[in-house]
Amino acid sequence: MATEASAVGLDRNQRTDEKAVSASVAGRKLPGRSKWRKMLARPPVISALSVAAVLLIWFAATSWFQLAPAGRFPTPQEFWSSLRQSLFAGYAGGTLVGHVWNSLRLVVIGFACAFLTGVPLGLLMGSSRTAEAVINPIFSLMRPIPPLAWIPLAILWLGLGSAAKVMVIWLAAFVPSVINSYTGVRGIDKSLIAAARMLGTPRGRMIGEVIVPGALPLIFTGLRLSLQAAWTTLVAAEMVGALTGVGFVLNVAQQDIYPSMILVGMLTVGVLGWSTTWALAVVERRMLARWPQGRS
């Protein structure tokens, strides 16, 4: 380990030396090897290589050398045909696109409910001691209940349809939004609040132009965690009781003992979670463009 670390350290030093040298000769006559190394060292290239490596190991372990027991762990070819099946022929009562649409819809609705209730509640708790005293005991008691523990009650109340799932997602995504918005308000520099009061800021503007902007970086942290919680909860809820959705696909595939279809379901969740998080990050970057951390 130690020798490895020092070897890496040495390599870094060499590279900075190269930079210094190439700068002094105005970048001319770069040796071919280091040019390659520089190109390979670019983050997107590294990422692509990493994905390729995983694919390669997958092929090697299943199709080529059969290291994994056949029938338990799907080969890439099996995965591909299951993906085509779910996309075109349909599986578990619908095509993959239909399942995805249903799941995505529930997550977006549940997340939106959590955002619209959680963030204002957190802001309120952060800016008013009274509100904090009223809400905090109830919130502290509800918080440790895992969102999945609400599923039985949700199904009892609202049945196996969408409403029960939205409720559970809402509850799960609600908590991080509240906590982070609250922490965000509490973390605002006291002198900024004092400055705003000194400048005669009316209440509405205090919230809109001082408290919300001050808490915004943490509000977004909360929303990211909320989104993650929404997906986790949705899949779990659909696996317990549903008639459609990606979690339902996973459940049916398990009962059918169909590993490659399970993998299709899992990767679909992965892609969905990743792309919604990415969309949120785009919004965050735009909104936080004015913030010191957001720009660096």
Next chain:
Amino acid sequence: MGSIRFENSGKTYGNGPGAFLALEGVTLDVADKEFVAIVGPSGCGKTTCLRMVAGFESVTSGRVLVNGKDVVAPGPDRAVVFQQFALFPWKTVEENIEFGLRNKNVPKGERRDLVQGALALMGLESHASAFPHQLSGGMQQRVAIARAYVLDPAVLLMDEPFGALDAQTRVVMQEELVRLARVQPRTVLFITHGVEEAVYLADRVAVMTRRPGRIKEVIDVKSVRTGEKWDDLERIEDVMDTESFVHLRTQIWKSLREEKIAAN
């Protein structure tokens, strides 16, 4: 028009057995357009005095009056310049300066002219659309001063405004403030640890006792300043070299020293 009056003012933080007496029987008058500096040992209650005038803290005995009226809450008639600048990081320089004017419902056209004037006054024209974190400390404090000045406040309250700046920048800002005080005289209450800074800037210097703080003595600087023609000297070091300056500085220094020794 702006005057400040401490009338036997006292401040106790907290209550019951944990109560903490910070100020007791502070009496001081600051006249309209007068520049008064307060110096005193650390923890004697200087900041508390200023926060009471600003309306961030209430008096627990006696009164604090601005223009003859008891202070009840913070407001734009008493502009504060904070040691840590306290600029809104998500607003540009211009927006920071404009914010208080918007709160006062100043019409848009007039607001633009006032902001332009304030930017020019502090030499900030080329930074109007920069964000605070893109500026140096000295520049940020200029913005904070512009933000306070543009409100045309009755009194200007400054709590160690140059304390966070390096020595060179501080000197520049001190000269700047003297220039500002000549161009647009205001009633100023200025808190500092620097005796030289106090003598250089103020018309009068109030020395406070150790905790619980009260005003120990008030030293007149203005008569010396005009009598010795300090204002004819362009640079701060020339003023500080004059015999009259050194004399005043030593006098205040000794007075402060007594308090510090007594505190230990």
